[in-house]
Amino acid sequence: MNNPLPPQLIILIGGLLIPLFKGKLRLAYMLALPIFAFFNYLKLEEGVYWTYSLLSFDLILGRVDKLSLIFLNVFIVLTVIAVIYNSHVKGKMEHFSGFLYAGSAMGVILAGDLITFFIFWELLTVGAAFLILVRKSPRSLGAATRYLLVHVAGGLVLLAGIVLYINENGSADFGHIGLGGVSSYFIFFGFGINCAWPIVHSWLSDTYPESTPGGVVFMATFTTKAAIYALLRGFPGEPSLIWIGVGMATFPIFYAVIENDLRKVLAYSLINQVGFMVVGIGIGTGLSMNGSAAHVYSDVLFKGLLFMSVGAVMHQTGKVKATELGGLFRSMPFTGTCCIIGAASISAFPLFSGFVSKSMIMASAAEGNFPIVWLALLFASAGVFHHAGIKIPFFAFFSHDSGIRVKEAPINMRIAMGITAVGCIAIGIFPDQTIYPLLPFEAPVYEPYTLAHVMGQSLLLLFSALAFTLLLLAGIYPAEIRAINIDSDWIYRKGGKAFYAVIDKSFNGINALAHKSLIAGATNSLCQMAKEGPTRAMILVLTPIWEISGVSAEQQVDLKKNLRNHVENGVFPIGITAFLSVVLLGILFFF
Amino acid sequence: MSDSSHKSKTAKKIIAGLFVACALGTLLDLLFLSDSFDKHAAFEWENWPGFYAVYGFVACVLLVLVSKYILRPLVMRDEDYYE
Numbered sequence: 121m122n123n124p125l126p127p128q129l130i131i132l133i134g135g136l137l138i139p140l141f142k143g144k145l146r147l148a149y150m151l152a153l154p155i156f157a158f159f160n161y162l163k164l165e166e167g168v169y170w171t172y173s174l175l176s177f178d179l180i181l182g183r184v185d186k187l188s189l190i191f192l193n194v195f196i197v198l199t200v201i202a203v204i205y206n207s208h209v210k211g212k213m214e215h216f217s218g219f220l221y222a223g224s225a226m227g228v229i230l231a232g233d234l235i236t237f238f239i240f241w242e243l244l245t246v247g248a249a250f251l252i253l254v255r256k257s258p259r260s261l262g263a264a265t266r267y268l269l270v271h272v273a274g275g276l277v278l279l280a281g282i283v284l285y286i287n288e289n290g291s292a293d294f295g296h297i298g299l300g301g302v303s304s305y306f307i308f309f310g311f312g313i314n315c316a317w318p319i320v321h322s323w324l325s326d327t328y329p330e331s332t333p334g335g336v337v338f339m340a341t342f343t344t345k346a347a348i349y350a351l352l353r354g355f356p357g358e359p360s361l362i363w364i365g366v367g368m369a370t371f372p373i374f375y376a377v378i379e380n381d382l383r384k385v386l387a388y389s390l391i392n393q394v395g396f397m398v399v400g401i402g403i404g405t406g407l408s409m410n411g412s413a414a415h416v417y418s419d420v421l422f423k424g425l426l427f428m429s430v431g432a433v434m435h436q437t438g439k440v441k442a443t444e445l446g447g448l449f450r451s452m453p454f455t456g457t458c459c460i461i462g463a464a465s466i467s468a469f470p471l472f473s474g475f476v477s478k479s480m481i482m483a484s485a486a487e488g489n490f491p492i493v494w495l496a497l498l499f500a501s502a503g504v505f506h507h508a509g510i511k512i513p514f515f516a517f518f519s520h521d522s523g524i525r526v527k528e529a530p531i532n533m534r535i536a537m538g539i540t541a542v543g544c545i546a547i548g549i550f551p552d553q554t555i556y557p558l559l560p561f562e563a564p565v566y567e568p569y570t571l572a573h574v575m576g577q578s579l580l581l582l583f584s585a586l587a588f589t590l591l592l593l594a595g596i597y598p599a600e601i602r603a604i605n606i607d608s609d610w611i612y613r614k615g616g617k618a619f620y621a622v623i624d625k626s627f628n629g630i631n632a633l634a635h636k637s638l639i640a641g642a643t644n645s646l647c648q649m650a651k652e653g654p655t656r657a658m659i660l661v662l663t664p665i666w667e668i669s670g671v672s673a674e675q676q677v678d679l680k681k682n683l684r685n686h687v688e689n690g691v692f693p694i695g696i697t698a699f700l701s702v703v704l705l706g707i708l709f710f711f
Numbered sequence: 712m713s714d715s716s717h718k719s720k721t722a723k724k725i726i727a728g729l730f731v732a733c734a735l736g737t738l739l740d741l742l743f744l745s746d747s748f749d750k751h752a753a754f755e756w757e758n759w760p761g762f763y764a765v766y767g768f769v770a771c772v773l774l775v776l777v778s779k780y781i782l783r784p785l786v787m788r789d790e791d792y793y794e
Contacts, residue, residue, distance in 0.1 A: 373774060374774065374777060374778045374782050375778075375782070375786075377774060377775060377778035377779075378778050378779065378782060378783045378786075378787070483753075486753030486754065487753065489753075491754055494753075494754065498766060498770075499766075499770045499774075502766070502767045502770040502771055502774075503770065503771070503774050506771050506774060506775075518722075572752070572757075575736075575739065575740060575763075576757070576762075576763040577763070578736060579736050579737070579740060579761075579763040579764040579767065580763040580764070580766065580767035581767065582729070582732055582733050582736050582764070582767070583733060583763070583764045583765070583767035583768040583771075584767040584768070584770070584771045585729055586729060586730070586733050586768060587767070587768045587771035587772050587775070588771060589726055589729060591771075591772065591775050593726075596775065596776075596779070597775060597779075598775065598778060598779040598783060601787070602790055603787045603788060603789060603790060604787075604788055604789070604790055604792055604793075605782075605783070605786040605787055605788070606786045606788055606792070607786070613793055614793075
C-alpha cells in the first residue's frame with residue numbers, strides 16, 4: 121500500500137473549493153477531482169484504511185473489499201460523466217451540491233462501521249435535497265421539503281436501529297446484520313426507505329422529476345444504489361427481499377404507462393430496475409448477488425443515459441411532457457440515438473448492458489426454483505421495454521411532430537452521453553473485459569450469450585414491441601393526457617393538509633369555545649353576579665317582609681330602586697348595616 | 712397520436728420490418744428450438760414453442776389494459792391537484 125487518500129474526502133473537501141474557481145479553470149478543477157479520486161481508488165487493496173476515534177469508538181473511513189470497490193468504481197465514473205454533462209451550468213451551488221452528494225455516497229460505500237455509515241448517509245440526504253432546491257422553483261422547494269421530511273424520518277428509524285444494535289452487540293462494526301433482534305428491523309426498514317420499497321417509494325417518483333436536468337443524473341445513481349449496497353452488506357439472502365423486490369419490479373410499470381412527465385416515467389422505471397437488484401439480494405446466492413451488483417453498474421449507466429437524453433431535450437426545449445414533445449429526432453439525432461441506446465440497454469436487448477446483468481438475476485431465480493418470481497420478473501422485463509424502452513424515445517423523438525425545432529444538445533452534454541452510451545454497449549458485448557472482473561462474490565461465470573437465451577429474450581422484446589404497435593394503431597394505447605397520477609405520496613401530501621385542517625379545527629375550535637364560555641361567558645357572569653348578586657339576594661329576602669308589612673306595589677318598586685342604588689354605591693343606612701351585622705354575628709355564634 | 716409520422720413511409724417500413732421480424736423469430740423458434748435443441752430450460756414452459764413470444768405479447772396487452780382501464784380511473788387527477 122502506498123498510502124492512497126480517501127476518495128470520498130477528495131470529493132467532499134475538494135468540492136468545498138469549487139466556488140473559488142471560474143470558467144474553464146472550474147471545469148478543469150471539477151474534472152480533476154473525480155479523476156484524482158479514481159487514481160486513489162486504483163491504489164486501494166482489500167483491507168482497512170483511515171481509522172479514527174470518536175466518542176471512544178474506533179471508526180473506519182475505509183473498509184475496502186470487492187463489494188465496496190465495484191460501487192466505488194461506478195460512483196466515481198458516474199461523477200466524471202455528470203460533471204461533464206453539467207459543465208455548462210453557471211451556478212456554483214449546483215456543482216457544489218453534486219459533489220457533496222457524490223462524496224457522501226462514496227463515504228457510505230467505504231464506511232466500515234455504522235456510525236461513519238450514518239454520518240455519510242445523512243449527508244447524502246442533504247446533498248440530494250440541495251440538488252432539488254437549486255432548480256429554484258416553488259415546486260422544487262416543496263419537493264425538496266418533502267424529500268427532506270421523508271429521509272429525515274427514515275434516518276431517524278435507521279439511527280434508532282443503529283443505537284439499539286450497538287447496545288445489543290457492543291460493536292459498531294458494519295458487516296452482516298441479518299434480521300433478528302429489534303434493532304435489525306429498524307436498520308432494515310431504514311435502508312428500505314432509501315431503497316424506495318413499495319409504499320415508501322413515492323419520495324422518488326415525487327421529487328426526482330423536480331430536479332434540474334443534471335441534478336437528476338446524480339440522484340438516479342446515489343441514493344438507491346447506496347441502499348442496495350447497504351442491503352448487500354447487511355442483509356444478503358434475506359428471503360423477504362425477494363417479494364419486496366418483485367413488488368418494486370412490477371407495480372411501477374403500470375404507473376409508467378399512464379404517466380405524462382417523461383422524467384417521472386424514468387423515475388418509475390428506476391424503481392422497477394432497483395426491484396430486480398433487491399430480488400437478487402433476497403435470493404442470496406453468489407450468482408444472484410453478483411447479478412445485483414452488475415445490474416447496479418449497468419443501471420447507473422443506462423438510467424443515467426436515459427435521464428441525460430431526456431434532460432437534454434428538456435434543456436433545449438424547456439419541455440418534458442409527452443403531450444408537449446414529439447418529432448425531435450431530426451433536430452436532435454445524437455441525443456435521440458443515445459436515448460435509444462439507453463432504452464435498448466434497460467430493455468436488455470442482446471448486445472446491450474441490461475442483457476448481461478439482468479439475466480444473471482433471472483437465471484438465479486430459475487436456479488433457485490422460484491417460478492412465480494421468475495414469471496413476475498419476465499413480466500417486468502416486458503413491461504420495462506414497453507414503458508422505458510419504447511415510450512420514452514417514441515414520445516420524445518418520434519410520435520406526432522410537436523413542431524418544435526431546436527438545436528442539438530450542447531457539446532458537453534453530447535460528450536457525456538456518448539461516453540455513457542459506449543459504456544452501455546461495452547458491458548453488453550464484452551462483459552468478460554468490463555463488468556465480470558469487478559463482481560464481488562464467488563460464483564461460476566455466467567454466460568449470457570447462449571442461443572436459447574438470445575432467442576427467448578429477442579422474441580419477448582419483439583412481441584412486446586408488436587403489442588405496443590398494434591395497440592397504438594388500434595387506438596387502444598392510452599393517450600397521453602395532461603394530468604398527474606396520485607401515488608402513495610398522497611398520504612402525506614393530502615394527509616399533511618388534512619392533518620393541518622384537523623389540528624386547525626380542533627385546537628382553534630377549543631380555543632374559540634374557551635373564549636366563548638370562559639372569557640366572554642363565565643367572566644362576564646361572574647362580574648354580573650358580583651354586581652347584581654347582593655341586590656337580588658336582598659330583594660329576595662325583603663320582598664316577603666314588605667308584603668307582610670303591607671307596602672304597596674308602587675312603593676316596592678321605589679324601594680327596590682333605592683336598594684339597588686345603595687348596593688351599587690356601597691352605602692347603606694346605618695340601621696340596615698347594624699341589622700346585617702347582628703345577623704352575621706348570630707350566624708357565627710350558632711354555627 | 713394518429714398523425715403524419717405513423718403514416719409516413721419510414722414509419723410504415725419500420726412497422727413492416729417489425730412484422731417480418733416477429734414472423735421470422737416465431738418461425739426460427741418453432742423450427743430449430745422446439746424439440747431437437749437443448750434449451751437448458753430451467754422451467755418446463757420455456758420449452759413450449761412460442762412461449763416467450765406469447766408471454767411478451769400478452770404481458771404488454773394486459774399491462775396497457777390494466778393501466779388504462781383500472782389504474783388511470785383510480786389515480787388520475789388534474790395537474791394542479793396538489794397546488
